[in-house]
Amino acid sequence: MSECRATVQCVMLADDPATFVTRMVADIRVEIGGIPGDRHFGLLRPADSRQKIYPRGALIANRRQISIVSQEECELIAIHLGIPEIKPEWLGANIMISGLEKLTELPQGTRLIFPDGTGLICEGENLPCIGPGRVIETICNQSGLSHKFVPAAKKMRGIVCSIEREGCISRGDIIRIIGV
């Protein structure tokens, strides 16, 4: 098993029902259903266009409980879009890490272990959709950005994870990333 490390730069919560945009908090508690209070919390969620093997809306196991992006990949997306920065909140991220090359390419099944023993399972790439592009276009007040986001963010938009072991995740945590 390969092992490398990364640092938690910030943690965020999507607790405004009106938007997927997150806001920074000091730490997040994770339970088997996800992050309590976050819009993606739940053991089940309705299948969407990503799960074509199920009818749209069918309740399926929620393996998209937590979204993680990397500072380095956000910087690259910003360069591709020709804007000064991409804030992780605009992508609806719950965790931004740094110090890991190619977070988005982590294989499904990779484990992320936090200092208190909290464990996440990488469920694979978070495929970019137009939602964050629209947020970026509005905030940067630059038309056309929304449609540029999806190609610019491909393989750089981070990963989704499910919870394997409950606990707490805080800014500054060093994560052990353990390969399959």
Add this chain to the structure above:
Amino acid sequence: MSECRATVQCVMLADDPATFVTRMVADIRVEIGGIPGDRHFGLLRPADSRQKIYPRGALIANRRQISIVSQEECELIAIHLGIPEIKPEWLGANIMISGLEKLTELPQGTRLIFPDGTGLICEGENLPCIGPGRVIETICNQSGLSHKFVPAAKKMRGIVCSIEREGCISRGDIIRIIGV
């Protein structure tokens, strides 16, 4: 996405607290926590020697909710052991399928979809341990079989699955097996 098919030969339940050995039933209901009444039911389970990244006994997400074996692989294990048959109940299996080559080698993330829409996620090979070997040794009344089981069953002892979509699984069901 590749797709192939297999047939459910029988379904089984481990509802005797004294043993992991299963017994045949007409059908099994599966919920997000597994098969109600089965010894492996639960959203969480204690980490064991397979999950060395967690302290033994720590509660982690249960992705070993259902055990599936194949008739063809059971026949091969029996040949390796020099006995007439291996019954799926002796391995603690919940489902025995037929018509699929190399069930045990199905990649993690493969989906198994049943006629009513029930969905399972393949979580990978069920690594053989000595328990079923002891059962086989006792039933066949042939000493030494227990230690032969682990090497004889390697890459043929089937897979473990978690539930993605709740429903019912019955003998005779045709399963769609959808590759990652």
